[in-house]
Amino acid sequence: xxxxxxxxxxxxxxxxxxxxxxxxxxxxxxxxxxxxxxxxxxxxxxxxxxxxxxxxxxxxxxxxxxxxxxxxxxxxxxxxxxxxxxxxxxxxxxxxxxxxxxxxxxxxxxxxxxxxxxxxxxxxxxxxxxxxxxxxxxxxxxxxxxxxxxxxxxxxxxxxxxxxxxxxxxxxxxxxxxxxxxxxxxxxxxxxxxxxxxxxxxxxxxxxxxxxxxxxxxxxxxxxxxxxxxxxxxxxxx
Ligand SMILES: O=c1ccn([C@@H]2O[C@H](COP(=O)(O)O)[C@@H](O)[C@H]2O)c(=O)[nH]1
Numbered sequence: 001x002x003x004x005x006x007x008x009x010x011x012x013x014x015x016x017x018x019x020x021x022x023x024x025x026x027x028x029x030x031x032x033x034x035x036x037x038x039x040x041x042x043x044x045x046x047x048x049x050x051x052x053x054x055x056x057x058x059x060x061x062x063x064x065x066x067x068x069x070x071x072x073x074x075x076x077x078x079x080x081x082x083x084x085x086x087x088x089x090x091x092x093x094x095x096x097x098x099x100x101x102x103x104x105x106x107x108x109x110x111x112x113x114x115x116x117x118x119x120x121x122x123x124x125x126x127x128x129x130x131x132x133x134x135x136x137x138x139x140x141x142x143x144x145x146x147x148x149x150x151x152x153x154x155x156x157x158x159x160x161x162x163x164x165x166x167x168x169x170x171x172x173x174x175x176x177x178x179x180x181x182x183x184x185x186x187x188x189x190x191x192x193x194x195x196x197x198x199x200x201x202x203x204x205x206x207x208x209x210x211x212x213x214x215x216x217x218x219x220x221x222x223x224x225x226x227x228x229x230x231x232x233x234x235x236x237x238x
Contacts, residue, residue, distance in 0.1 A: 003235035006205065008033050008058050008181070010215040016042045020049065025224055028232075031083075033058040033213060047080050058084040058181075062120055063099070064091055071098035074117070078106030082115045084181065086161060089119035089148035096155035116179055118159040119152035121145040121166070124184030127196040142166050149174055163197035164204035171208040183213035187231055190217035202234050
């Protein structure tokens with residue numbers, strides 16, 4: 001896989017028209033992420049459009065509910081033939097196992113390949129301070145992220161979404177057959193926005209990420225093509 005194919009760009013836009021405009025503007029992007037905003041607005045139509053253009057799709061709906069409900073949602077989502085699908089690790093083991101079974105069933109019923117099912121360890125917008133003081137989690141942040149990754153792995157999932165700041169330790173423990181997808185990636189010239197635990201694209205790859213999710217530094221740039229090119233050049237320098 002070349003470096004560009006490791007970049008997933010989120011279509012965090014409000015409607016189909018804006019999504020298509022962004023896809024048209026960045027033909028170099030091979031892997032797009034559809035998240036809560038766009039999927040709630042357009043439903044599966046956007047997935048059909050991306051597939052008709054031979055794009056890979058990360059359906060980032062971050063399901064979080066009781067096992068029966070998470071499994072039902074995963075069964076339905078797997079029928080769309082997407083490449084990656086997310087649930088929260090904090091669903092717990094019963095729901096994660098049910099989700100894993102459900103993606104196989106949903107994909108088989110639809111005659112498609114099951115997506116890789118990956119779990120959110122801890123949102124990259126949460127700082128160590130917020131974890132301790134707002135969420136009252138009595139573990140150090142890297143330890144919490146590690147425990148969530150291990151829970152996902154023990155439940156049979158394919159990988160996790162984690163901050164690039166934690167990926168080295170998580171990979172050391174979970175191994176190379178587990179997928180690591182890292183949002184919260186910020187080139188040195190970009191704003192942090194609401195991301196609290198970030199690294200630059202080249203640092204994130206060196207740390208062990210399989211895929212980088214990079215949104216606003218590209219999509220909100222005055223020249224998205226130039227921003228993509230700068231990131232691509234940064235990644236191609238060894
Ligand atoms: O922990 C997480 C999980 C998912 N995301 C998603 O990734 C992108 C990041 O976009 P930026 O514009 O690069 O901040 C966004 O769609 C989030 O929903 C995340 O940031 N952190």
